[in-house]
Amino acid sequence: MNARLLPYVLIAPVTAFLCVFFLYPFFLVAQQAFTTGNGFTMDNFREVVGYWKFPISMRNTFLLALAVVPIQLALSLLMATMVNKMKRGRDLVLYVWTIPLGISDLAAGIIWLAIFEQSGFLNSMLHGLGVVDQPTSFLSYQNLTVVFIAIMLAEIWRATAIMLVIIVAGIGLIPKEYYEAAEVFGASPWKRFVKVTLPLLRPSLQTALILRVVLAFEVFAVVAALGGSTFPVLMEQIYENQFLLQNSGTAAALALIVLAISIFFTLIILRALRVPKGATI
Amino acid sequence: MAEIQIKNVAKRFGEYQALSDINLTIADQEFMVLLGASGCGKSTLLRIICGLETATEGEVWIGGRRVDHLAPKDRGIAMVFQNYAVFPHLTVFENIGFGLRMQKQPNDEVKRRVERTAELMHIEQLLGRYSGELSGGQRQRVAVARALAMEPDVILMDEPLSNLDALLRLEMRAELKGVLAESNTTAIYVTHDQVEAMSLADRISVMHQGRIVQAATPVEVYRNPAERFVAGFIGNPPMNFLPANRADAGKWTVAGQTYDGPHAADGSVEFAIRPEDIAPAESGLPAKVRLIEPLGAHLLVTCDVDGTMFRAVLESDLELKTGEIINLAPHADRIRWFDKSTQQAVA
Numbered sequence: 001m002n003a004r005l006l007p008y009v010l011i012a013p014v015t016a017f018l019c020v021f022f023l024y025p026f027f028l029v030a031q032q033a034f035t036t037g038n039g040f041t042m043d044n045f046r047e048v049v050g051y052w053k054f055p056i057s058m059r060n061t062f063l064l065a066l067a068v069v070p071i072q073l074a075l076s077l078l079m080a081t082m083v084n085k086m087k088r089g090r091d092l093v094l095y096v097w098t099i100p101l102g103i104s105d106l107a108a109g110i111i112w113l114a115i116f117e118q119s120g121f122l123n124s125m126l127h128g129l130g131v132v133d134q135p136t137s138f139l140s141y142q143n144l145t146v147v148f149i150a151i152m153l154a155e156i157w158r159a160t161a162i163m164l165v166i167i168v169a170g171i172g173l174i175p176k177e178y179y180e181a182a183e184v185f186g187a188s189p190w191k192r193f194v195k196v197t198l199p200l201l202r203p204s205l206q207t208a209l210i211l212r213v214v215l216a217f218e219v220f221a222v223v224a225a226l227g228g229s230t231f232p233v234l235m236e237q238i239y240e241n242q243f244l245l246q247n248s249g250t251a252a253a254l255a256l257i258v259l260a261i262s263i264f265f266t267l268i269i270l271r272a273l274r275v276p277k278g279a280t281i
Numbered sequence: 282m283a284e285i286q287i288k289n290v291a292k293r294f295g296e297y298q299a300l301s302d303i304n305l306t307i308a309d310q311e312f313m314v315l316l317g318a319s320g321c322g323k324s325t326l327l328r329i330i331c332g333l334e335t336a337t338e339g340e341v342w343i344g345g346r347r348v349d350h351l352a353p354k355d356r357g358i359a360m361v362f363q364n365y366a367v368f369p370h371l372t373v374f375e376n377i378g379f380g381l382r383m384q385k386q387p388n389d390e391v392k393r394r395v396e397r398t399a400e401l402m403h404i405e406q407l408l409g410r411y412s413g414e415l416s417g418g419q420r421q422r423v424a425v426a427r428a429l430a431m432e433p434d435v436i437l438m439d440e441p442l443s444n445l446d447a448l449l450r451l452e453m454r455a456e457l458k459g460v461l462a463e464s465n466t467t468a469i470y471v472t473h474d475q476v477e478a479m480s481l482a483d484r485i486s487v488m489h490q491g492r493i494v495q496a497a498t499p500v501e502v503y504r505n506p507a508e509r510f511v512a513g514f515i516g517n518p519p520m521n522f523l524p525a526n527r528a529d530a531g532k533w534t535v536a537g538q539t540y541d542g543p544h545a546a547d548g549s550v551e552f553a554i555r556p557e558d559i560a561p562a563e564s565g566l567p568a569k570v571r572l573i574e575p576l577g578a579h580l581l582v583t584c585d586v587d588g589t590m591f592r593a594v595l596e597s598d599l600e601l602k603t604g605e606i607i608n609l610a611p612h613a614d615r616i617r618w619f620d621k622s623t624q625q626a627v628a
Contacts, residue, residue, distance in 0.1 A: 180333050181366035183354075185431070186353075186354035186383035196368070277413070278410065
């Protein structure tokens, strides 16, 4: 076989798979979003944006992303630095820290629900310690802040590890001589982190942040388990449109909006953390 | 003034004794080379001096101040790393100015010193580039400029030329010597390359198995090796050794010939001579020619003397044939003797 053709032949099956199962459905969704019974229209978008829950779910999704992602970034950097300093037991600690990754998000939501609900661990504990007289309902619509914090905690617990593993791998790629040089030339441990680790970690930070931010806009099961309808988010709106209202056109429109937001943030992250030509390790 | 004193330094990594009983004084503005094969402890000693490693025992003094408990930045040192460690995310300018920025020097002072050292290292046209856009030689220059910009009392170099190709290494070697002589700093330079050591050093410390075997001028190390190891390590080809038998007081028989040797030696000694300190003569060590390698200026002749391999560097116009037996006479004042049990030189 012609050696120049071979690579294309080899990637053909994957390309075909992606076209059939991703690209084609994507066009179908786009078509659904932009059409009703009578040709091209923006009606679906008008309808979902005009719906009273849309601004609330949009705000909730952004607030959650804004509250969760920076904390996860800081935590994963801290954890990765700690893991990298370890001489023994490093792999074990990493395994333990990544356990939540192996649990589905709905299961994670249910675990945290078991903690926060009226007959949950937290109430039993507080009651047992005599802090409260009777179990309180933490996750009710009167306690939106608590609901928000519970979702935040669950999300941080569930999805920090995905950033952690990327960052641990990234830090492992930075040659130790750079740290020694920085130390000899007078950089304190904090300066070494800021002046050596962070800039050299940009490619890994890019990947980790893009992955995490995109996932943050797709948050659904954890919120559904802990907040239910008291805390609407974008994904939940898609579910509602598709399965409760049986309106696939509006559901598709919402999906495209989430996609646009994800692409927008991906581009921002790519731009903000880009590495100039010639400045790679 | 930055005299360096290393007092009774030892370093153990677990069970492994990396350095033992290191005592060394390096004079102000001296160029000291730590020379040895890999694993001899030379890099460990350098890292102890700069503070990246802590000695298990002993003290390090720089400029009359004990520094072994201080952070690297407080020791008045700068370092050139083997792999350069030029930060890839910073421009050449920011790399050279890195240490100055850490000292919070004002901008115009950073600019002045960066530009001056860049000029000294002939890289002023590269200041805006990243290290990924530089050749190995240029990165090396940046690493040296970064150290010089600190105007340190002591500059430490860990095999700084070992990653360059042969021609560039020669060029940089000459340049380094010039630049460092002008900068009036004390320099400690680690290498496994004896030619580099001989050409750069004011003094060489030959290291072997975690000890300093000999610390002396290059000529002294070459002419009068203190130990058999030094004699075999320095010089290419290395010194020849032949067994010797005591003939009389101060007389030793070597391959049937009698030479004046040490009086006091009670045990057995070895006869040693450099390959270039030998000439063909009417009488001398009988040598059977095994291999002739013309090197242009000289002939490198490998022979068999008394069943031992023996190398001689001879005049290139000599006509020799393999298998031929010739007499090789050593220059009497260049003969050295080593005690076989202590390995030490004996006079």
